[in-house]
Amino acid sequence: MLKIGVLTSGGDAPGMNAALRAIVRNGIFREGEILAVQHGFQGLINNQFTPMQRGSVADIIQRGGTVLQTARCEEFRTPEGRARAAKNLRENNISSLIIIGGDGSFRGGELLQKEQGIKVIGIPATIDNDIGGTDFCIGFDTAVNTVIDAVNKIRDTATSHERIFVVEIMGRERGFLALYAGLAAGAESILIPERPTSLEDICNKLDHGFQRGKKHSIIMVAEGVGGDFYPNRALHKTPAYALGEAISDKMGLETRVIVLGHLQRGGAPSARDRILASRMGAFAVDLLCEDKSGLITGMVREEMKATSIGEALSLEPEINDEILKLSHILSL
Numbered sequence: 042m043l044k045i046g047v048l049t050s051g052g053d054a055p056g057m058n059a060a061l062r063a064i065v066r067n068g069i070f071r072e073g074e075i076l077a078v079q080h081g082f083q084g085l086i087n088n089q090f091t092p093m094q095r096g097s098v099a100d101i102i103q104r105g106g107t108v109l110q111t112a113r114c115e116e117f118r119t120p121e122g123r124a125r126a127a128k129n130l131r132e133n134n135i136s137s138l139i140i141i142g143g144d145g146s147f148r149g150g151e152l153l154q155k156e157q158g159i160k161v162i163g164i165p166a167t168i169d170n171d172i173g174g175t176d177f178c179i180g181f182d183t184a185v186n187t188v189i190d191a192v193n194k195i196r197d198t199a200t201s202h203e204r205i206f207v208v209e210i211m212g213r214e215r216g217f218l219a220l221y222a223g224l225a226a227g228a229e230s231i232l233i234p235e236r237p238t239s240l241e242d243i244c245n246k247l248d249h250g251f252q253r254g255k256k257h258s259i260i261m262v263a264e265g266v267g268g269d270f271y272p273n274r275a276l277h278k279t280p281a282y283a284l285g286e287a288i289s290d291k292m293g294l295e296t297r298v299i300v301l302g303h304l305q306r307g308g309a310p311s312a313r314d315r316i317l318a319s320r321m322g323a324f325a326v327d328l329l330c331e332d333k334s335g336l337i338t339g340m341v342r343e344e345m346k347a348t349s350i351g352e353a354l355s356l357e358p359e360i361n362d363e364i365l366k367l368s369h370i371l372s373l
């Protein structure tokens with residue numbers, strides 16, 4: 042009988058619980074046994090396994106966060122830590138592990154498979170949407186909607202006070218969230234790490250807007266952007282504050298800055314994320330039933346697809362320049 046361990050790892054993302062529910066219920070449907078691991082890889086090392094029944098995952102499809110908890114685990118980065126984790130898995134007769142998480146978690150999983158022969162399947166769940174082999178990661182759609190809700194409210198104040206707002210969006214290395222939310226929220230400018238913008242370009246855009254009678258502006262900034270407006274990281278903790286000040290200095294205008302921070306990660310998953318998570322969770326179990334492993338689940342043009350972990354991690358998801366260009370045209 043197939044005995045599968047499942048854990049969540051890295052930053053939480055809305056829809057992780059829906060994926061867990063699908064794994065447990067499809068696993069039992071396929072006559073397997075599912076054991077949940079608490080606290081990510083740390084739980085593997087600490088031997089924290091809980092046998093799951095269909096009822097164990099009742100009432101969680103709508104919940105954000107992860108009921109399994111998640112953690113970053115330094116010990117698992119070492120071969121000794123991974124050996125301990127594998128020993129616990131073997132002692133519990135678990136030969137396969139499903140990891141719901143992001144790229145760092147999959148790297149750890151790939152090593153566990155290579156060094157210890159544990160079969161691993163990864164399910165991409167991150168609001169950064171920065172994993173290859175899938176059009177979208179679990180949690181991204183919900184986070185886009187969360188940002189849009191916040192920006193709608195900010196826009197009320199921006200228009201009422203005729204102000205410039207700089208809104209900082211999560212995304213340390215990638216700008217997918219800022220890009221999609223920026224287009225959907227009607228931002229005047231979108232700054233992402235992949236496409237550097239100068240202060241001059243930003244001010245010219247503001248000027249252009251003022252000349253046609255626009256009196257407010259929303260500038261969306263991914264937290265990972267750099268640029269000539271952000272030369273000294275010790276002075277400004279975040280690029281949004283640096284940009285707000287640089288615009289004030291250069292144009293003599295009042296700006297307001299808001300960092301949306303962790304409110305972007307929580308919340309009930311959207312319909313799209315629940316469907317994606319349910320399909321990916323069930324697909325992960327199906328792959329293991331077919332004796333396949335070392336794979337990441339994906340959805341490409343609405344079809345389920347599996348890609349090897351190595352390939353998915355080496356595929357840099359591409360920023361869609363058409364979206365960036367369109368958001369610029371529509372905000373002129």
Ligand code: F6P
Pocket residue numbers: 052143167168169211212213264306
């Ligand atoms: O990877 C998801 C993410 O939310 C990033 O966008 C962000 O930079 C980071 O996690 C924040 O991590 P932490 O919750 O550890 O501060």
